[in-house]
Amino acid sequence: MNTVIDAHNISKIYNKENIPVYAVNNVHLHLQKGEFTALVGPSGSGKTTLLNLIGGLDKPDDGKIEINGVEITSMTSNQLIDFRLKNIGFVFQSFNLIPVLTAKENAEFIMQLQGINKKEREKRISTLFKQIGLEDRLNSRPSQLSGGQQQRVAVARALASKPQFVLADEPTANLDSKSAANLLDIMALLNKEENMTFIFSTHDQRVIERARRVITLVDGRIFSDTAKVETDIPHEITSNTT
Amino acid sequence: MIIIMAWRNIWRNKMRSLVIMMSVIIGLFAGIMVLALYKGMLQGRVKTVIYAEVGHIQIHDSNFKKDYEPSYILKNGDDILTQLKKIPQIKSIALRSITQGMLSTTTGSAGIQINGIVSESENEVSQLSKKIIEGKGFDPRKKNEALIGKKLADKMKLKLNSKLVLTFIDSSANLVSGAFRVAAIFQSDNAPLDERNIYVRQNELNDLLSIAGNYHEIAVILDKNQNTEIIKQQLQKQFPDKSIESWREISPETDLMVNTVDVYSYIIIIIILFALAFGIINTMLMAILERTREIGMMTALGLNKLKMFLLVLVETIFLTIAGTPLGLMISWLIINYYNKHGLDLSGMGKDLMSSFGFSTIIYPEFPIEKIISVMLIVIITALLSSLFPAIKALKLQPVEALRK
Numbered sequence: 001m002n003t004v005i006d007a008h009n010i011s012k013i014y015n016k017e018n019i020p021v022y023a024v025n026n027v028h029l030h031l032q033k034g035e036f037t038a039l040v041g042p043s044g045s046g047k048t049t050l051l052n053l054i055g056g057l058d059k060p061d062d063g064k065i066e067i068n069g070v071e072i073t074s075m076t077s078n079q080l081i082d083f084r085l086k087n088i089g090f091v092f093q094s095f096n097l098i099p100v101l102t103a104k105e106n107a108e109f110i111m112q113l114q115g116i117n118k119k120e121r122e123k124r125i126s127t128l129f130k131q132i133g134l135e136d137r138l139n140s141r142p143s144q145l146s147g148g149q150q151q152r153v154a155v156a157r158a159l160a161s162k163p164q165f166v167l168a169d170e171p172t173a174n175l176d177s178k179s180a181a182n183l184l185d186i187m188a189l190l191n192k193e194e195n196m197t198f199i200f201s202t203h204d205q206r207v208i209e210r211a212r213r214v215i216t217l218v219d220g221r222i223f224s225d226t227a228k229v230e231t232d233i234p235h236e237i238t239s240n241t242t
Numbered sequence: 243m244i245i246i247m248a249w250r251n252i253w254r255n256k257m258r259s260l261v262i263m264m265s266v267i268i269g270l271f272a273g274i275m276v277l278a279l280y281k282g283m284l285q286g287r288v289k290t291v292i293y294a295e296v297g298h299i300q301i302h303d304s305n306f307k308k309d310y311e312p313s314y315i316l317k318n319g320d321d322i323l324t325q326l327k328k329i330p331q332i333k334s335i336a337l338r339s340i341t342q343g344m345l346s347t348t349t350g351s352a353g354i355q356i357n358g359i360v361s362e363s364e365n366e367v368s369q370l371s372k373k374i375i376e377g378k379g380f381d382p383r384k385k386n387e388a389l390i391g392k393k394l395a396d397k398m399k400l401k402l403n404s405k406l407v408l409t410f411i412d413s414s415a416n417l418v419s420g421a422f423r424v425a426a427i428f429q430s431d432n433a434p435l436d437e438r439n440i441y442v443r444q445n446e447l448n449d450l451l452s453i454a455g456n457y458h459e460i461a462v463i464l465d466k467n468q469n470t471e472i473i474k475q476q477l478q479k480q481f482p483d484k485s486i487e488s489w490r491e492i493s494p495e496t497d498l499m500v501n502t503v504d505v506y507s508y509i510i511i512i513i514i515l516f517a518l519a520f521g522i523i524n525t526m527l528m529a530i531l532e533r534t535r536e537i538g539m540m541t542a543l544g545l546n547k548l549k550m551f552l553l554v555l556v557e558t559i560f561l562t563i564a565g566t567p568l569g570l571m572i573s574w575l576i577i578n579y580y581n582k583h584g585l586d587l588s589g590m591g592k593d594l595m596s597s598f599g600f601s602t603i604i605y606p607e608f609p610i611e612k613i614i615s616v617m618l619i620v621i622i623t624a625l626l627s628s629l630f631p632a633i634k635a636l637k638l639q640p641v642e643a644l645r646k
Contacts, residue, residue: 055542058641078546078547081546081547082544084543090539092542098247098539098540099536100246100254101246105246110543112243113543113544113546114544157543
């Protein structure tokens with residue numbers, strides 16, 4: 001198996017001086033290449049914090065995280081920015097795109113930061129926009145796109161630079177049913193076609209139903225970790241709750 | 243990408259950006275107008291000094307200026323004159339006999355400088371005839387006429403044809419007097435000069451001074467000011483025993499003004515732009531605070547600190563310099579208009595301007611040679627203004643920014 005994310009007993013504690021609050025409490029988690037995983041749980045259960053830790057946006061107070069065998073917890077903030085740029089794709093809940101850039105420019109943003117040449121960028125954007133069904137909206141600004149279309153562009157941007165995995169924080173939270181279903185179809189397609197690893201935090205039952213693995217968090221701990229039997233993507237469940 | 247984003251970002255809040263651009267336009271116009279006015283005033287003053295007062299170069303006996311003794315005539319003056327006429331850069335020459343003396347009327351007396359002149363050559367060098375406001379100048383049919391300045395005339399209550407007595411020491415140190423009548427009253431841009439100087443015919447003054455056929459001063463007008471130092475050095479070599487002075491040495495206060503006014507102008511521009519910088523900083527801070535989440539998102543995606551800094555920097559520079567072409571153009575148009583028509587500042591006090599030797603009508607000149615310096619000051623203002631907002635943006639942690 002090809003392990004992409006390997007989190008060892010990670011904890012994140014807020015308000016350490018007074019009454020400590022464990023946003024993430026001693027979580028141990030492995031994710032394999034090509035997984036389509038949902039992180040679920042009630043509000044305040046630590047989904048977003050866990051995603052932030054895995055994504056190198058925040059540092060755990062305890063434990064360590066390895067991405068493709070590289071430990072990120074000891075990196076400086078500048079090293080983390082560079083690491084995120086090269087290895088991780090992000091889809092946020094809302095205000096996901098840079099408003100002054102067109103859909104195409106938004107999708108190109110990370111590739112430009114990576115120094116990928118124009119020809120290669122054009123080719124990749126063309127493929128991705130066909131996959132997300134927005135090849136006719138390349139030059140539209142975010143304000144000219146619907147919420148669902150914006151999230152599709154965000155997915156294209158996350159995938160454009162071919163990261164190790166994509167983290168999506170409640171990607172369907174602000175979408176209507178049709179747009180949400182459409183976005184999930186696209187992510188599932190990209191997961192299948194490009195063998196891209198997706199990890200979502202979500203409350204959305206529609207997302208949970210489409211996920212092949214569902215990790216439930218309660219009070220910062222993994223309450224359950226369920227792999228769907230019908231999944232055709234093999235994975236190994238090694239998370240535990242303590 | 244950074245440049246595109248920066249440019250588009252400044253148009254996200256059009257009204258706010260336009261207000262800053264207008265401030266830059268007005269600030270720049272004010273600064274350039276100050277430079278243009280100073281330049282126009284000084285050029286006017288320098289022209290007055292050269293073409294209405296002292297000429298480019300003056301030649302005296304080396305002892306003459308110590309206490310203006312009439313006996314220190316310019317020896318071999320005619321030989322000097324012959325040599326001067328051979329220099330092609332010299333356009334006109336005036337010969338002057340000069341003495342210090344006393345003007346007396348029935349109402350009082352005043353210390354003055356009496357200049358013995360030849361009308362034709364004096365008019366070429368100092369345009370004396372153009373300054374006459376009453377009377378017509380020397381009448382060839384009359385003798386013992388004097389041209390006096392308006393300020394002196396007012397002070398001594400003299401009018402045309404009024405009688406006055408000039409008393410002074412001749413070349414043998416004898417006290418001599420001569421009675422003259424006012425043939426004309428002149429007024430220049432330099433009131434102190436008008437109050438101090440009186441002009442009479444050279445031959446009449448020379449007779450009284452007992453220096454017939456001689457003179458004390460040769461004033462020279464050159465083809466252009468840039469030749470002053472070259473010709474001065476050349477003359478100094480030719481006539482080493484004479485005192486050869488350029489207008490800069492004769493009127494050092496004018497030279498000082500020319501050399502220091504640039505510094506004052508730049509200080510004024512820097513003060514204007516310094517005040518403007520606070521407006522720019524405020525606008526950029528608001529822009530950064532409004533985009534906290536967006537900045538957090540870009541950092542999360544991998545925009546490093548250097549590029550974030552550059553984004554804020556370029557955005558601030560764009561915001562600052564976007565109004566610059568319009569500011570320059572408006573300045574150019576207005577300055578050019580007043581350069582042709584003159585800016586009349588007599589309302590601000592004609593006497594005051596005149597007492598400092600300045601004309602009340604200023605012809606401002608667009609300071610084209612200083613535009614690069616002004617632009618540099620604008621860009622430095624933008625760079626300094628960007629620092630605080632950029633540091634604020636760099637301090638944002640993506641996790642915290644994304645929560646907002």
